Amino acid sequence: MVEWQKRIVENLEGITVSLDEEVPFDGDKCLSECSGLCCFDIQVMVDPFDVFRITRSKHVHENLGITDTTKLYEGEQPLLLYYVGRTSNMPFAIINFRRVKVLGKDVKIKKCPFLVPAFPKLYAEKEGNKGNKGGKGRYFVVARAGEPMICALEKAKPTICRSSPIGRALIFGGKDRKKEYRFIYKPPDPNCPACKTEKKVKVGDYIEEWHLINSYKYKDLFFDLICWLQEKKFQFPKDLIYKLGQILYNFDNPLTKNIIETYRKANGRTSGLEFAELYEVFKKMAEIVHEERQKRSLKKQANSKK
Ligand code: SF4
């Protein structure tokens, strides 16, 4: 568990909110008063659905010319980092924040690679499109250097960014391995101007306005999968978890493509897999690998006794 997750767990009761509750938030302040605090020096975790949306976003497709998920993880400064958690032994992906240089000097600040200058034309257009509410939900930010910046992913930004300062925590554990979801209210930064306000938004309305239900649906499926892997206690070695996890986070990895193709043929489908189906296929694969490993280890034991 990383630092910010620990802080959430420690303060869970204090930050839990209900859907009917009203919480302080004024999105206009993202534009008028903020220096983009929440796109610097934080950790943004992405789930497979976020990766799916990022890969198909206009920015990644048209501006960066990336059409293959694999490319998000490649190069000297990849956009995303994929890894297996040291203690959890679970596969995760995060946005690869990059060090900022001011006049050639490292200022020890890390910036999200999707935070890009909002060119005046684009800036004016967006502002005009959204009236004076352009800043809501971190649509615009003014970076620390004073230059107007924008999240290039726009609608494809990760769920965690779109929903902030509202979040959803999954509580999982205890003897009965019970799962529980809680909505939380947590300003992305202690100095977040948008949260230091008298203006209030209803949690339920905010979720609806930002179309978060669909993202939560896919996030839940992913959480289910992670919980399942932990429950099963497969105890796969890290390198195997790494390879299995790539199926989930890279839709263009040859293994994933192969699985999707096989599934499509077997089920007479013309389009790709739904996330729920991909997760089911993943479970089956993990089970097959597990059985094979067990068989091999039993065989080894039998041979050594001979
Ligand atoms: S949510 Fe808060 S910290 Fe993030 S850009 Fe808006 S005002 Fe700044």
Ligand code: SF4
């Ligand atoms: S994805 Fe967009 S909103 Fe999220 S941290 Fe990066 S620039 Fe900010």
